[in-house]
């Protein structure tokens with residue numbers, strides 16, 4: 001390492017999130033992410049993985065806690081039921097792709113890609129279109145530039161969704177089970193694109209149930225259950241020889257393997 | 260009973276004039292009514308309780324009372340209330356616009372609701388400001404989804420407009436009734452009038468199904 005101390009890219013402190021008084025989803029999460037890390041989050045369904053990513057994206061209010069990005073605080077809460085303060089300028093460095101396709105159905109592929117660059121950054125349409133087409137060809141979607149979302153396969157839609165997020169030059173990408181809704185034969189093409197990003201050192205946080213993918217992409221794996229981090233470490237350890245009983249159980253059950 | 264349609268031939272011009280009045284009334288009230296309905300549809304999703312309350316009272320009142328009574332009310336009571344004379348055409352336009360505004364506001368409201376929360380999540384994740392979310396994502400989708408139902412609403416308006424004959428406006432229906440009185444051949448006169456209404460409404464309803472299929476195909480993702 002050239003730097004003796006590298007500040008965290010993301011630092012979450014004591015995150016609490018509930019849906020109403022009954023459902024406590026995040027119960028005091030502390031996660032730090034270093035620059036260049038690719039964190040895979042695994043855990044039982046309902047364990048709060050999506051909520052975690054949605055909170056990081058500023059899509060959900062929090063009860064308490066704070067998140068910084070690149071050293072700058074951008075999400076904090078004024079207390080339970082009070083306002084969640086979000087710095088939208090900082091949030092713009094984060095991109096997210098969802099499990100269910102969220103392309104804009106009334107816009108074609110290129111229009112989906114250039115909407116935010118033109119409207120948010122004031123980029124010229126011709127320039128944005130040029131960048132969009134270059135990005136699409138890199139993802140093997142050059143021929144689909146004029147297609148509408150309804151004319152695409154699930155795998156193509158997710159690749160377009162990833163390209164759309166990349167148009168804003170994010171410094172961190174969040175992927176929430178982006179292949180879970182796909183037919184099995186379409187999973188690889190989407191994972192390929194994400195691996196391509198990993199090769200370019202894009203920091204990312206990924207929620208996935210795909211063991212092969214998790215092993216291949218993760219620089220770190222977090223096992224999250226019951227709203228807290230149960231285990232956190234390199235992929236060989238957490239996926240290969242977990243220390244915690246709950247992690248072991250989960251991995252055996254979900255990935256159908258015996259260590 | 261012997262039917263004799265040939266006696267109607269000499270009323271061709273009167274029928275055309277009546278048809279023109281019906282079409283004019285429908286087109287004007289279609290444009291004004293859809294605009295009103297769009298604004299009221301937005302008002303009904305407003306966060307302001309007063310705006311929301313007022314707009315629902317309007318919609319529920321006009322949807323829950325017979326159009327004929329609305330017409331009489333506007334033709335005979337509104338001028339007294341306002342203290343000004345209203346021409347037949349003005350009163351007809353006001354009445355049918357209010358009717359059309361009430362039904363199309365429901366169409367717009369439903370189509371606004373059909374834009375799912377995940378679309379808004381995507382907007383936020385892309386950093387789109389609220390104004391852009393509304394103008395570039397929500398409204399275009401809502402309006403596209405509304406088009407087939409709006410067209411059906413227009414067909415209803417076209418047919419409902421026949422009620423203005425009851426307050427003496429010289430529309431197609433009114434001409435038909437006059438012919439029937441003058442010739443004492445109500446069956447022939449009303450059949451011809453019905454056929455004219457049908458000849459215009461039927462292609463429109465067919466168009467609705469075709470457009471609906473196209474839009475659904477485009478927007479289903």
Ligand SMILES: Nc1ncnc2c1ncn2[C@@H]1O[C@H](COP(=O)(O)OP(=O)(O)O)[C@@H](O)[C@H]1O
Nearest residue numbers: 019023025043044045046047048049050051052
């Ligand atoms: N909008 C919501 N309203 C109420 N409860 C919710 C909402 N979203 C998620 N939950 C609940 O929060 C818990 C965590 O959900 P989620 O973060 O989606 O888990 P995961 O992604 O790990 O499966 C679940 O019990 C879920 O039912």
Ligand SMILES: [Mg+2]
Nearest residue numbers: 049050051177
């Ligand atoms: Mg989830």
